[in-house]
Amino acid sequence: MRSLLAFAALLLFAGTAAAQHQHAKPGAAGPEAFTATPAFGPDGTLWLVRAMADKIVVVRSTDLGKTFSEPVAVTPEPMNLDWGPDARARIVVDPEGGVVVTFAIFQDRNFNGRAFFSRSNDNGASFSRPRPITTDSTSQRFETAAVDPATGRVFAAWLDKRNVARARAAGKPYPGAALAYAWEDGEAGFGPTSIALDNTCECCRLGVAFAGAGKPAVVFRNIFPGSVRDHGVVTFKDEKTPGPVRRVSADDWKIEACPHHGPSIAILPDGSYHVAWFTDGSARKGLFYARADNGDTPFGAPRALSTPRRQPARPYLLANGTALHLVWKEFDGTKSTVRWQVSRDSGRSWSDPRTVADTADASDHPLLVANAGRAYLSWLTKADGYRLIPLEDQP
């Protein structure tokens, strides 16, 4: 049996290699990750983690992105990085200046992932050998780290498939994945993994904000009854107790697939929640924003951002003091543009959308980051490289 299987595997390999050799007309090689994710340290250093082909590197800038240090490798050897369109290596800096990087690899051809973390306590001069974020090896993707601003503790959430494997072994169906989380336990690594919720959508990024000490709020694409993949928010009551799912919007997007298009969340000092998301539901299609007064009240009516003909996508929200910034990507027929709006009254009214950057080739998702009271757009593009663009200076 074993030898026959091995033979089959050999043939499969040979067949694939032959096909590649004879018919590799399209110029593209294998898929590659192309992301840059920023974080500011307590001393105002801009940290950037880049996923490039088969490695993760970190660079830092002390002049707001004008110049960068030599890259420091996080991955000691080549790894099969998760190149999914909504996956990204992430970086957070704790209050002591410790740097934590998270990223995922593909374990196999079925997109089963393995999430890793690595830490630097020497100001980014070196990174610890990446270790899995959890002991279960089934599959983790879309890992997202965030520092609790009140305690400095690093929280991580991801989409985990351990319960899929369990259900399958028991002959039961299990749509989607589970929302899993863990807290960093000292500097040794992450503590035990818990499952906050079963049956979420399996391949969209998560958004995390904090509602208070030990109270992360996670926004994600959920699977509501009838395979409806709309968004929900779970706010933790304390570090170990995830609260119920609060639906952001009833878009009624019934789809037996995953759109690779996750949401974003921000919480203002007044306790108000703000979420932006993409949907192609029967109730509404396109990019939307909604707010809720606090962690308990229902979300208000969704507001459409742009029109579907401009392919609005990849929204990102940032609370910077009492200012709320929102960016997203659009396509105008020639260029991708990043559109920006700011609200100074808790998301009730917004500035007119304004283009703050554009590019005529492929680009990463637009991200927002703040330092010393100022908000910046962080955007990696193929044609123009990495840019950190101050938003407040825009006329």
Added chain:
Amino acid sequence: MKFRPFLLALLLAVASVGAQAADLQSFGRGSWSKLRAAHDGQPTVVHFWGLTCAPCLVEMPEWGKLQAQRPDMRLVMVAADPVPQDPARVNDMLARANLAKAENWAFTDRFNERLRYEIDPEWAGELPRTMLIDRDGKETVLTGVADLAEVRAWLDTQKKR
């Protein structure tokens, strides 16, 4: 031992992959207008799929069967993964679905927004997606996994015209 027939089938399927490798064309900026021009005046079914789209992979063999049943169908398959995929793997999937002989294209430009805009400005990238184009160039879009009975009925209508 009872798995032997399965293994044999697997071996045969695997062995046939190389022989049936699709003649994959690179889909980049401007490809859509070329594709449309090449089929101008002919009823054509364009099916967009992706290696990273699980429901697509389940649906693909059904398209392979339909193509075998309906030689009157001009079928164009476009692998529209947002991150361009290894062409060998695209070919492999096409061969397994018996679609190696269809007209096959694969996105090779990472500027996915641009490619989608050229095809349909309102297409947000969801897969699978099927476009039925009649001889007058009128497009009917089926989103998600296609109802092949609907496709058959459409093909019948095209014959009658």
